Amino acid sequence: MNRLEATERGTLLTCPDCWGVLSMRTEGDAGHVYFRCQIGHGFSIESVVAAKKQQLEDRLWSATLTIHEVIRMLEEFETQLRPLVTDRNVIAERRARAQRDIEILRRLTESNEPIAFAAGRERARRGERRP
Amino acid sequence: MTDNARDVVMVGASAGGVQALMDLVGKLPAEPPVAVAVVIHRSPLYETHVAELLGRRTALPVIEPVDESPFEHGCIYIAPRDHHMRLEGSRLRLDHGPKQHRTRPAIDPLFWSAAFAYGDRVVGVLLSGVGEDGVSGLITIKSMGGISIVQDPNEAKFPTMPRNAIVYGDVDYVLPLDGIGASLTRLAEGEPGGVPGRERARRA
Numbered sequence: 050m051n052r053l054e055a056t057e058r059g060t061l062l063t064c065p066d067c068w069g070v071l072s073m074r075t076e077g078d079a080g081h082v083y084f085r086c087q088i089g090h091g092f093s094i095e096s097v098v099a100a101k102k103q104q105l106e107d108r109l110w111s112a113t114l115t116i117h118e119v120i121r122m123l124e125e126f127e128t129q130l131r132p133l134v135t136d137r138n139v140i141a142e143r144r145a146r147a148q149r150d151i152e153i154l155r156r157l158t159e160s161n162e163p164i165a166f167a168a169g170r171e172r173a174r175r176g177e178r179r180p
Numbered sequence: 181m182t183d184n185a186r187d188v189v190m191v192g193a194s195a196g197g198v199q200a201l202m203d204l205v206g207k208l209p210a211e212p213p214v215a216v217a218v219v220i221h222r223s224p225l226y227e228t229h230v231a232e233l234l235g236r237r238t239a240l241p242v243i244e245p246v247d248e249s250p251f252e253h254g255c256i257y258i259a260p261r262d263h264h265m266r267l268e269g270s271r272l273r274l275d276h277g278p279k280q281h282r283t284r285p286a287i288d289p290l291f292w293s294a295a296f297a298y299g300d301r302v303v304g305v306l307l308s309g310v311g312e313d314g315v316s317g318l319i320t321i322k323s324m325g326g327i328s329i330v331q332d333p334n335e336a337k338f339p340t341m342p343r344n345a346i347v348y349g350d351v352d353y354v355l356p357l358d359g360i361g362a363s364l365t366r367l368a369e370g371e372p373g374g375v376p377g378r379e380r381a382r383r384a
Contacts, residue, residue: 066279077319081312081348089278091288093312096281 050087057085065100066090098164109158113151120147186327186367187214187253188267188298192287192317194221194309196337198230200357201307205238205256207361212368213253216240217265217272217294219285221309224262231258247274259285266293281313291317300325303367305360307331309341318349327373329353329360 053059053072062071064086071084071092084092092100123130123140134140189208193201197220208216222228234256235242243249244260249272251257259265263274264285273293280286287306291314294302304321306314308331318328328351333339335356345351353363353373363373 066282076316077322077348078350079348081315081319083316086278091278091280091286091316093281093315095312100282 051085051089060084062097064088064090065092065097065104071097102161102163106158106161109154109161113154113158116147116151116154120144184300184370185212186301186303186370186373187212188294188301189214189216189303189305189364190291190294190317190321191216191218191305191307192220192291192309192314192341193218193307194287194311194313194338194341196308197221198233199308199337200331201230201234202237203357204307204360205234205240205242207358207364208238208240208256209361209365209368210240210254212365214364214368215251215253216256217251217267217290218256218258219265219287219290220258221283221287221313222261222285224284227261234258245272245274248272259290261285264289266290267297268293269297281311283313287314288317292320295320295324295326298326302326303329303364303373305329305331305364306342306345307357308336308338310338311341312344312348314341315345315348318345318351322350322352327352327367329355329363329373331360332356 054074057072057074060071060073063069064071067086067088067090069086069088071086073082073084075082082094084097123144127140130140201218201220208214220230222230231242231244238256240254240256242256242258245257249257251267251270251272257272260274262276262284264277266273266289280288291304302321304318304326306318322328328349330342330345330351332354333342336342346354355363355375359375362375367373
């Protein structure tokens with residue numbers, strides 16, 4: 050496992066690959082940024098953002114799955130739940146809300162698009178250094 | 181070997197890299213002999229026979245090494261799928277360690293290890309691709325006295341990786357594939373790697 054070098058500083062970011070802690074350093078005259086976790090996973094700014102976008106998508110699907118499971122449990126155990134539930138509408142309302150939440154998550158997943166880094170590419174095309 | 185001979189050639193490529201490498205391997209110097217190690221981003225799951233494809237374009241042996249294979253002049257070594265390849269002394273090491281930029285094999289581990297193992301004998305070459313793998317590696321090669329070359333972004337099928345190297349690294353030469361071959365020959369002879377008609381790279 051890696052130790053923090055003198056040139057590195059910790060960040061508040063978690064490693065997309067193992068959930069460890071990302072430290073960062075800059076290298077070279079143009080200040081190239083490099084992230085690394087204790088295990089040794091390495092990233093640039095672009096690859097860590099891409100990995101975080103993937104992490105977000107994975108977690109949105111996990112949230113969606115969890116809501117499906119809640120609905121399934123309410124349906125499968127309706128008989129057992131009957132003595133506990135005074136108002137049958139409660140379960141129906143909960144199920145309807147769950148369907149709406151799933152739709153919200155689906156729209157979030159659809160809009161979770163990659164970042165184009167267009168500005169950076171434009172600077173690179175002109176041969177400029179980062180400020 | 182002359183004093184300043186750069187005979188350890190490290191090549192990294194990503195998207196568009198197979199074609200670029202197929203062009204480049206035929207242009208590598210046979211004399212003086214150089215030792216070449218290549219990382220191309222490749223599928224971890226499917227065998228793509230890159231070594232075979234490259235082998236058809238050169239008389240030099242193109243080898244996918246095993247762990248601890250010797251690193252020898254006159255040979256081209258290409259990292260097998262799903263393993264990082266590094267230089268350790270005169271041997272190639274393979275490992276299944278943490279991915280870099282979610283990629284394995286990655287270019288940075290090869291370049292870092294070469295810089296520390298061979299210092300000013302190293303030439304780092306970055307070809308067509310996307311992302312920043314290899315940029316940190318080139319910076320390290322330069323810091324240990326090596327030379328850095330990137331494929332001209334105007335020629336590269338995917339120009340982003342060479343461009344990122346130009347922005348963040350201290351690139352010595354920006355050249356088309358033809359020029360890279362000629363430059364490597366001069367560098368192996370201990371001459372500067374400039375190619376007639378092309379200026380040495382400058383950062384804006």
